Amino acid sequence: MKAALMTILVSMLPVIELRGGIPYGVVAGLSVKSALVCALIGNVIPVPFLIMFTTKVFSWLRKKSEKLNNFVTRMENKALSKKDVIDKYEFLGLVILVAIPLPGTGAWTGCLVAAVLEMDWKKAFLAVCLGVVIAGLIVSFITYGAEMFI
Numbered sequence: 443m444k445a446a447l448m449t450i451l452v453s454m455l456p457v458i459e460l461r462g463g464i465p466y467g468v469v470a471g472l473s474v475k476s477a478l479v480c481a482l483i484g485n486v487i488p489v490p491f492l493i494m495f496t497t498k499v500f501s502w503l504r505k506k507s508e509k510l511n512n513f514v515t516r517m518e519n520k521a522l523s524k525k526d527v528i529d530k531y532e533f534l535g536l537v538i539l540v541a542i543p544l545p546g547t548g549a550w551t552g553c554l555v556a557a558v559l560e561m562d563w564k565k566a567f568l569a570v571c572l573g574v575v576i577a578g579l580i581v582s583f584i585t586y587g588a589e590m591f592i
Contacts, residue, residue, distance in 0.1 A: 444470075445467060445470035445471050445472050446467070446472060446476065446480045448466070448467075448470060449463050449464075449466055449467035449470065449472060449477055449480035449481055449484065450463075450480050450481075450483050450484035450487070451484060452466045452467075452481075452484065453480070453481040453482075453483070453484030453485045454484045454485065454487055454488055456550040457545075457548075457550070459485050459548045459549055459550065459577075460478075460481035460482065460484070460485040460543075460574065460577060460578050460581060461543050461548070461577070461581055463477070463480070463481035463484055463485065464477045464478055464481045464578065464581050464582055464585065465477075465585060467480055467481060468585075468586070474582055474586045477582075478578050478579075478582050481578055482574060482575060482578050485548075485549050485574045485578070486549070486570075486571055486574055488549070488550075488553075489549055489553055489567060489570050489571065489574075490563070490567055492549075492550065492553035492554070492557065493553045493556050493557055493561075493563045493566050493567060493570070494557075494563055496553060496554060496557035496558070497557050497558070497560075500514045500517070500518070517554060518558050520546075520551070520554065521551075521554045521555045521557075521558035521559070522558060524539055524551070524555045525555070525559060527539060528555060528559060528561075533565055533568075533569050534569075536552055536555065536556060536561070536566060536569035536570065536573065537569045537572045537573045537576070538573070539551065539552050539555065539573065540552035540569070540570050540572075540573025540574060540576075540577060541572075541573040541574075541576035541577045541580070542577070543577045543580050543581050543584075547577075548577065549570050549573070549574050552566075552569070552570045552573060553566070553570060556569070556570065
C-alpha cells in the first residue's frame with residue numbers, strides 16, 4: 443500500500459511525472475502493471491487543476507514581484523514555443539506533446555500549453571489524459587519490455 447501511494451505521489455510531481463513514477467514503483471516492489479496504474483493515476487490527478495487555474499495563478503504571481511513576473515514570462519514563452527505543434531495538429535498535437543516521454547514534455551507541459559493557448563478545458567483534459575496513457579505504456583515498455591505483459 444505504501445509503495446502504491448508513494449508511486450502516485452512521485453508521479454504527481456512536475457518534471458518527474460510517470461517517467462520517474464513507474465521505475466520508482468517497480469523498485470519499491472510493485473509489479474510493472476501496478477506501477478503503471480499508480481503512475482497513471484498520480485500523473486492525471488493534477489491535470490484538471492493545472493488546466494483550469496494556471497492562468498489565474500500566473501496573473502496573481504505577476505503582481506507579487508518582478509522575479510515571479512519573469513518566471514511566469516519564461517513559462518508562457520515555453521508554452522508558446524509548442525504552439526506550432528498544437529496549431530498544426532490541434533487535439534492530436536497536444537496528445538503527442540504529452541505522450542513523448544522526453545524532457546520538456548509531459549502532462550505538466552501539456553497543461554501549461556493548453557492553459558496559455560486557452561484551449562477548451564474538456565478537450566485539453568482528454569488530450570492530456572490520452573497522452574499520459576501513451577507515455578506510460580512507452581515508458582513501461584522501454585524500461586521493462588515484455589515483462590509488462592506478464
